[in-house]
Amino acid sequence: MDTWEMVVVHRWFKREFAEMPALVRGVAHEDRDRARYVAGFVEMMAGLLHHHHVGEDEMLWPKLLERVGGMDTELVQRMEQQHEVVGGALERVEQLLPKWRAQADQETRDELAEVLEGMSKALNEHLADEENHVLPLVSVYITQAEWDALGKNGASSMPKGAKGFDTIGMILQDATPEERQGFLKILPAPIRLLYKLVGAGIHRREKERRAA
The missing domain is CATH 1.10.10 (Arc Repressor Mutant, subunit A)
Structure with a gap:
């Protein structure tokens, strides 16, 4: 089974979140129109990433952990930690966006950009581990029907x-x-x-x- 679709989606997430801190920092203090536009984009992308990870947590990881004998414990723990970092950053982004959207203040803008920067780094590490260590297992232990169901779940968001x-x-x-x-x-x-x-x-x- 070919998992190329996941690599394409990962490439998109990595690029957009890598560029996002500069996008946020480029909004001038009190430029509310631009802040609303950029905040809307950040909110959309954050929601899509969250849905992507929830889909994997519910539809992929349990099957792999059940079917793959002797799965690398260190890898699983590392990826779980990466997920926690990304998840925590997404929660903080969700908290910061309403204030920045309303006030377009420099302080909130800079904190938001900093959170996105840290999240981008953790996301890159996480997706690299997925592509190098998890997708090869998917090709062996996940059926085409299960893979298609994961894709449909992603498309629903x-x-x-x-x-x-x-x-x-x-x-x-x-x-x-x-x-x-x-x-x-x-x-x-x-x-x-x-x-x-x-x-x-x-x-x-x-x-x-x-x-x-």
């Missing part, structure tokens, strides 16, 4: 409308031509057509707006 098209564009941003073709095939035909007609343009505009 996708935003609707313009944000959904922007999300698809972000996922595809660094994909190889083969990955891009494979990912688009997974999408329902109407969504695939709409993305080609209007969604890609929505993503380009949102990407430019974030970079402004």
Whole structure:
């Protein structure tokens, strides 16, 4: 079983959260319009990452721990610690966003950026461990039906409308031509057509707006 979809999703998460501290710090003190926009983006990405991790915790890890004999205890403990760091950071982000969205103050902005910076580092380590040590086990111990169910669970958290098209564009941003073709095939035909007609343009505009 090929787990390439997870690698593509990880690449998206790693890139966006690595760029996020600078995105937040780039908002001027008391620029409430920009703070609201950036806060909305951070909130969306944080929610998607949380859903991704909950899906793994509920639908993947229990099966692996049950089926893989002699699974590396040190690896499991390290990844659990990484999950805790990322989870704690997501909780702090959730606490900080309402104040920053409302006040656009420098103090909250800087704390938010610092939390995101630490989370990005832990996330990179965690996803690297997943790709190097866990995905090879998935190919052996998880059935195609179970893997497809995990994918459907992840897709259920996708935003609707313009944000959904922007999300698809972000996922595809660094994909190889083969990955891009494979990912688009997974999408329902109407969504695939709409993305080609209007969604890609929505993503380009949102990407430019974030970079402004």
